[in-house]
Amino acid sequence: MSVADIFDRVASRYDSVGVDFFTPLAAALIAAAAPKPGEHVLDAGCGRGAALLASAEAVGPTGHVTGIDFAPGMVSRTAAATAGLPQVTVQWGDAQAPDFPTASFDLVTAALVLFFLPDPPAALRNHRALLRPGGRLAFSSFAAHDPRYPATLRLLSSFAPAPPERPSLHAMFNSPETLREATTAAGFAHTETTEVSVESTFTDATQLVRWIGSHMGSQVIESIPESQRPEATAAVSTSHEWPMTLTTRVNLTVASMTTPVS
Known part of the structure; x- marks a missing residue:
């Protein structure tokens, strides 16, 4: 199953299980990108619109934000929500490879998207081509997961006859230094990467498993036979203390076409 298929299947429950995660991280990314009133923004991989809505508020009625997504379910729901x-x-x-004329936007954003793409360095070059002189690209990527999160995925996977393989990330996401090297190679003049953390609190194992099943982690949940999912959830329940708060560290990268004047 492709990444687009997975996100299409979870579109109805994505970012809607009562857990703070995507929205605060998107808000932090847009704050770092600092869209200005009147600017034109492309949100690549807009999902259910967390970053798109924050940009729309910043650019105001004189600006414009275009959101694109590869999952039809995300597109239809986000289009309806922003009508x-x-x-x-x-x-x-x-x-x-967004299909827009060159130099169409002042800002391109990609919130927790680039590492899903088949060729992230090529995506950086494609995004740069869409920017007007002085434009910038802002994207987020994981710096480190709370150790209890991958431990939970491993526990859940133990109930699956054929658990999905954990995909490997492109080397550009290894560190702030490799992120800077990648954006420089794509033709950006200046890059700043900052790290932020988000705390996500889960009342019980049922909510945690529901949340995992609402995004890319759904492939783990769906690989468990339905008859064994209650047992898998019970195992998660006994493996942690509740409520449980997971801390996720994320890199926010803003790459600019020009070097700021000091």
Whole structure:
């Protein structure tokens, strides 16, 4: 199953199980990108619109934000949710190679998206081509998961006859230094990467398993036979103390076409 298929299947429950994660991280990314009133923004891989809505508020009625996503379910739901915002357009599109004329945008954002793409360095070059002079690219990527999160995935996977393989990330996501090297190679003049943390609190194992099943982790949940999912959830329940708060560290990278004047 492709990444687009997975996100299409979870679109109805994505970022909607009562857990703070995607929205605060998207808000932090947009704060770092600092969209200005009147600017034109492309949100690549917009999902259910966390970063898109934050950008729309920043650019105001004189600006415009275009959101694209490869999952039709995300597109239809986010388009419906933003129908009352004239400065927002949501449409199907490929974050790897967005189909827009060169120099169309002042800012391109990609919130926890680039590492899913088949060729992240090529995506950086494609995104740069869409920027106007002085434009910038802002994207987020994981710095470190709370150790209890991969431990929970391993525990759940033990109930699956054929658990999915954990995908390996491109080397550009290894560190702030490799992120800077990648953006420089893509033609950006200046890059700043900052690390932020988000705390996500889960009342019990049922909520944690529901949350895992609401994003890319759903492939783990769906690999467990339905008859064994209660037992798998019970195992998660006994393996942690509740409520449980997971701390996730994320890198926010802003790459600019020009070097700021000091």
